[in-house]
Amino acid sequence: MFKFFESIGKYTLLMQKVFSRPEKRSIYYRRIWHEMEALGLNSIGLTAIISIFIGSAVTLQMAITLESPFIPQFMIGYATREVMILEFSSTVVALILAGKVGSNIASEIGTMRITEQIDALEIMGVNSASYLILPKIVATVFFFPFLAIFSMLIGIGGGYGIAVLTGIMNPMEYIDGLRYCFYTEEITYALTKMVFFAFFITSISAYCGYYAKGNSLEVGKASTKAVVVSSIVIMICNLVLTQIIRT
């Protein structure tokens, strides 16, 4: 228990260091672009594959479960839309990104720690925490919401695709369902969640790597820990934000 609070303290101090004034802006801009490519663009493929499969699976499941003369068919499109926007494209995609991006960040920074690259930066007079971590946080907080939008579109498109392909329901009804009771607040809510998730995934993973000690075994452990902890934080954060925003 004491260790838990100690970690929170250390994490807070690290974030303070990360958000202290940057050395030189131009260098940071360059690094942010680089990180957007490394952490954001390179995750598009994974997001697309998972979203399209889940989108079509949800539609299929709904079509089978809601098969009843009392439930209008367009409800299937409506349900798919709600599932994708409210939970899947933010929370589940964030969990998947925690696995991909989180472990990547923790192992990269952890390796830099144990091979003394971070010490070398400190000796030069560089604020290593800010130099290494800030560009990653900015890049993911900015880029992950786009991944969420992308995932919504692809997922809902996947549902339409499966309706057309299998003929399990009328595609026009699916579209009607997508339009039914639509509020843009739902999108805002999903994107807000994603901004928080992006921050926690990146900062927690960076924290795990930054304080890695010892050898490559420890780096492996740090990256596992990064994924586990950020997944748990995402789940908690999801509940809290839903309670705050949606009620």
Add this chain to the structure above:
Amino acid sequence: MIKVENVVKSFEGRTVLKDISVEFGTGQTNLIIGRSGSGKTVLLKSLVGLHDVDEGAIYYDDVCFSKLDFRARKDIRRDVGMIFQGGALLDASTVAENVKLPLDLFTEQSEEEKMERVNTCLKRVNLEHAHHLYPSELSGGMVKRAAIARAIVMNPRYLFCDEPNSGLDPQTSIVIDNLISDITKEYNITTIINTHDMNSVMEIGEKIVFIYEGEKWWEGSKDDILHADNQELSDFVFASAMAKRAKKASK
């Protein structure tokens, strides 16, 4: 000049540095020697503030470095170059980018000026053809030399080297030793080198500090070391067969 006063450092109750006091002069190559595990790296890292000392003080010329906070240390660190035992080049950057990084961060020079400075430094260490290579594509000796180039690119006033020639062949070792010694003289740098290589000691050891199990056991110059009246030091110095033969011959 760097002065160490009664420095004590321990890890989890185990004392690694035991009350060390010593002064390292400007414009000369100061060597810290000792067996593996004697505390050389810990001492060097304490000097640059990567470890905080438990007791004692460290002075950079007139400034008490160990009492400064993070921000004030940053100013001094612009004048510090360090070569780590493993090189510690940034894996994600090429040799040239590694060397250029301090210039990028702390100077307002144009791209051409910076590249010119980078080229000069790389030439000094015979790496002008390795510009575009990544650290993973370099040999151990090239990594060390690139690290030296990075350490001197800002014209440091203090240079710290942790075993700059461990793992290198004797010829390359001598080249690197002489390079460090030349730079020290040329720019009047306070240079501190960790080593357990007796060749370096005899070649460039102007001031030598012998650390034995975390204590300063002996200090002097390379001229005194062969005749020092100290059992542990003699054991260390004459550990190699060649040194033993040399001593016999001189008698």
